[in-house]
Amino acid sequence: MDADAVVLDIDGVLVDVAGSYRRAIVESVDRVYGRTVDDAAVQQFKNVGGFNNDWELTDAAALYVLAREAGYDADVTAFTDAVAEAGGGLDAAEAVVRDAAVDDAVVFDRWDPDRLREVFQALYLGADLYRDLEGGEPPFETRGYIHDEPVLIDEATIDALTERFAVGVLTGRPAAEATIALDRVGLAVPDAHRFTMDDWAEGKPHPRALVTLANRLDATRVAFAGDTLDDVRTAVNAAEADPDRTYYGIGVLTGGLTGEAGRRAYADADAAAVIETVNDLPDLLEP
Numbered sequence: 001m002d003a004d005a006v007v008l009d010i011d012g013v014l015v016d017v018a019g020s021y022r023r024a025i026v027e028s029v030d031r032v033y034g035r036t037v038d039d040a041a042v043q044q045f046k047n048v049g050g051f052n053n054d055w056e057l058t059d060a061a062a063l064y065v066l067a068r069e070a071g072y073d074a075d076v077t078a079f080t081d082a083v084a085e086a087g088g089g090l091d092a093a094e095a096v097v098r099d100a101a102v103d104d105a106v107v108f109d110r111w112d113p114d115r116l117r118e119v120f121q122a123l124y125l126g127a128d129l130y131r132d133l134e135g136g137e138p139p140f141e142t143r144g145y146i147h148d149e150p151v152l153i154d155e156a157t158i159d160a161l162t163e164r165f166a167v168g169v170l171t172g173r174p175a176a177e178a179t180i181a182l183d184r185v186g187l188a189v190p191d192a193h194r195f196t197m198d199d200w201a202e203g204k205p206h207p208r209a210l211v212t213l214a215n216r217l218d219a220t221r222v223a224f225a226g227d228t229l230d231d232v233r234t235a236v237n238a239a240e241a242d243p244d245r246t247y248y249g250i251g252v253l254t255g256g257l258t259g260e261a262g263r264r265a266y267a268d269a270d271a272a273a274v275i276e277t278v279n280d281l282p283d284l285l286e287p
Contacts, residue, residue, distance in 0.1 A: 001223065001248060001272065001273065001284055001285050001286065002221050002285075002286050002287075003165060003219075003221045003222065003223040003248065003285045003286070003287070004165065004166065004217075004219045004220060004221050004222075004287065005165055005166040005167070005168065005213075005214065005217040005218075005219030005221070005222045005223070006161050006165045006166070006167050006168070006222075006223050006224075006225070006281065006285065007167075007168040007169065007170050007210060007213055007217075007222060007223070007224040007225070008167065008168070008169050008170070008187075008224075008225055008226075008278070009169075009170060009171055009224075009225060009226035009227060009228075009231055009252075010169065010171040010173055010178060010181050010182070011171065011172070011173065011181075011227065011255065012152075012226075012227030012228070012252065012254055012255025012256065013152065013153070013225055013226060013227050013252050013254065013255070013278050014151070014152055014153050014181060014182075014185045014187065014278065015149040015150065015151055015152060015181050015184065015185060016149060016150045016151075016152055016254065017149055017255075018039070018256075019145060019148040019149070020124060020145035020146055020148050020149045021054050021124065021145075022039060022042050022054075022256070023123075023145055023148075024054070024058075024120050024123040024124040024145055025042050025054055025057055025058045025061060025120070026038065026039065026042065026061075027123055028058050028062075028116050028119045028120040028123060029058060029061050029062045029065055029116070031119050031123075032062065032112065032115055032116055032119055033062060033065055033066065033110075035065050035068075035069070036061070036065060037061045037064065037065065037076060041061065041064075041076040041080075042057065042061070042256070043256040043257070044076060044077060044080040045057050045060060045061065045080055045083075046228050046229070046230075046256055047080070047228075047229055047257075047265065048080050048083050048084045048088045048089075048092075049084065049088035049089070049205065049229060049230050049233065050087070050088030050089025050090070050092065050203075050230070051088070051089060051090075051230075052172040052203045052204040052205075052228070052230050053172055053197065053203055054120070054172070055113075055116070055117050055120060056089065056090040058116050058117075058120055059090055059093075059111075059113045059116055060083070060090050060093035062111060062113075062116055063093050063094065063097050063107065063111060064076060064079050064093070064097075066097075066106075066107045066110055066111055067079075067097045067100060067102055067104075067107050070102040070103055070104075070106050070107050071101070071102045071103070072097070072100050072101075072102045074100075079093075079096065082096045083096055118139055119139060121133075121134055121138075122138040122139050122140055122142055123142060123144070123145060124144060124145050124146055125138075125144050125146055125177075126138075126142050126143045126144020126145075126146065126147070127140075127141045127142055127143075127144070128144075129144055129146065130144075133174075133176050133177075146177070146180065149181065149184070151184060151185050152185075152254050152277060152278060152279075153185055153187070153278050153279060154279050155186060156279075157278060157279045157281065157282060158185070158186060158187050160282035161281065161282060162187075164282070164285075164287045165285070165287065166193075166217040166218065166219055167187075167189060167193070167217075168189065168193040168194060168195075168213040168216070168217055169182065169187075169189050169193065169194040169195070170194070170195045170204075170209055170210060170213060170224065170226075170234070171194070171195070171196055171197075172196075172197055172203060172204065173196055173197060174196060174197045174198055175196040175197070175198040175199070178194065178196045182194075192216055193213065193216060193217060195209035195210075195212070195213060204226075204228075204230040204231060204233070204234045205230045205231075205233035205234040205236075205237050206234070206237065207234060207237040207238035207240070207241045207242070208241075209234075210222070210224055210234050210235065210238040210247065211238050211241055211242045211245075214238070214242065214245055214247075219245070220244075220245050220246065221245065221246040221248075222235075222238075222245060222246070222247050222248070223248040223250055223272075223281075223284075223285055224238075224247065224248065224249055224250065225250040225251075225252050225275070225278060225281055226249070226250070226251070226252065226255075227251070227252045227253075227254060227255025227256065227257065228255060228256070228257070229251075229257070229265060229266070229269045231249065231251070232249035232250075232251055232266060232269040232270065232271045233249070233269055234249065235247040235248060235249030235250075235272070236249055236269070236270050248272035248273065249269070249270070249271050249272055250271065250272060250273045250274070250275060250281070250284070251263075251265075251266030251269075251271040251273070251274040251275070252274075252275055252276075252277065252278055253274065253275070253276050253277070254276070254277050254278070262274070
């Protein structure tokens with residue numbers, strides 16, 4: 001697979017976030033409402049699309065929990081299927097709840113995205129980083145799940161990629177949290193070659209960020225490796241928006257999508273390739 005630039009997602013590709021971001025989603029809803037969804041449900045929301053922002057996924061999971069308490073009788077699979085049919089993302093989740101045969105006024109009166117975000121950030125960052133990055137006092141004292149993110153990429157892989165290709169980063173993390181992860185793995189990427197939550201409003205799978213990175217990296221053949229279907233869809237959408245370049249969406253099986261089921265899901269999303277870990281990327285790509 002010929003490429004002159006490589007763009008990397010962070011979560012599930014460079015670091016394992018099963019015990020950090022994904023744990024914070026589940027536990028934030030539980031702390032605020034006393035009930036929550038499980039890890040498998042989080043992946044179902046991810047597969048729907050439009051939930052690259054974990055705060056919004058937390059909000060949608062909370063909506064589902066509140067709707068269930070109000071009498072919504074569908075399981076999480078039926079709910080996420082309905083969200084997918086409505087276009088994916090938080091707006092679609094809201095629409096599904098409003099259209100359900102429940103008292104949606106009760107649901108939305110209790111729904112508190114600001115509180116959920118505050119709790120999420122406290123759980124994820126821990127008290128000290130919360131004070132530094134959020135600029136206030138956390139709602140409770142915690143160590144922070146951000147410290148529980150095993151590195152997935154080998155130093156030799158970083159060397160092989162940076163020596164042979166222009167390298168960029170495209171992530172749904174806020175900029176400060178992206179910097180923490182990149183420092184942890186030892187990958188130096190100039191600010192101009194990274195897109196974070198703070199840099200674009202659309203989020204994945206909108207192609208603008210990937211196309212912009214291709215321009216900045218002076219690339220004509222771009223490989224984008226990510227751990228979600230929206231990552232692959234971002235590359236597919238970039239190819240449609242920017243037909244003068246070639247974009248490869250490469251699915252990595254170290255996030256929520258794993259095994260043969262993960263391979264099939266990536267194939268259905270038109271992934272150009274599927275790899276077990278990001279450390280397989282240098283052997284897949286040729287300059």
